[in-house]
Amino acid sequence: MTDSNQGTNPYLYALSCISGKWKMSILNHINYYGFIRFSKTKKTFPISEKVLSQQLKELVADGLVERIQYNEIPLRVEYHLTETGKNIIPALDLIYVWSIHRMRELDIEIDPDAFVVHPEDKYEGSLKKFLDHYDDICAVMEYANDHDLDGKEVLDIIKAHESSN
Known part of the structure; x- marks a missing residue:
């Protein structure tokens, strides 16, 4: 990704921050709900504990998500978007809209659960107009x-x- 003579390609840097099967969905869940907890998220996504843990650690390391631990019994941990994480949400929304339109063009079935944190009317309306x-x-x-x-x-x-x- 980095060459000491040429620097870092911005596309590759952005991709390194959001790549991973679940990162964009995790970011949007946090954005929609305000925060997430590990155990509830593990039940929501068909994802292994190991993969969820790794994806969250990478999002924290990249500065998109903040891990907040409350020293209570039982221990409570929440994940919140940082300002940097909040700033990437509009870009993810545009990727999402593009994907919906492309999937419809190709007649690829869309998971109805995808619209739980992505209300379809928002994406079909204002964001589509933005893209158009x-x-x-x-x-x-x-x-x-x-x-x-x-x-x-x-x-x-x-x-x-x-x-x-």
Whole structure:
């Protein structure tokens, strides 16, 4: 992944953080529920204890998840998203939407349990619109950067334009 002369490829770095059969699902479960506990998650996913433990350790090591241990009897451990973990959720959402559309194109059956933490209406609505208009959104953001505008200023311009029409 790293070459001392060339640095690290950002795609490879991102993939190293979220690769693993269960990491994206674990991150989304934590995001949806606010936190997870090991024993309940093990019952939710068809995953071995060893694999779940390894995936959580890697997510903690990569700074996406925080492990909080409460010194109670019985011992209680929770996993929460860090700010870095929260920041990756929109990217995972877009990958999820892309995957749904691609699976439908290929007539691949979608696990209905997938929609428990991914309410279908959210992904079929606003995120699909985002993907459909991605080039336009990028053009707006490029304009904002060129004119040193922040997000609120861009929204104000859009609202003013809509009001005048």
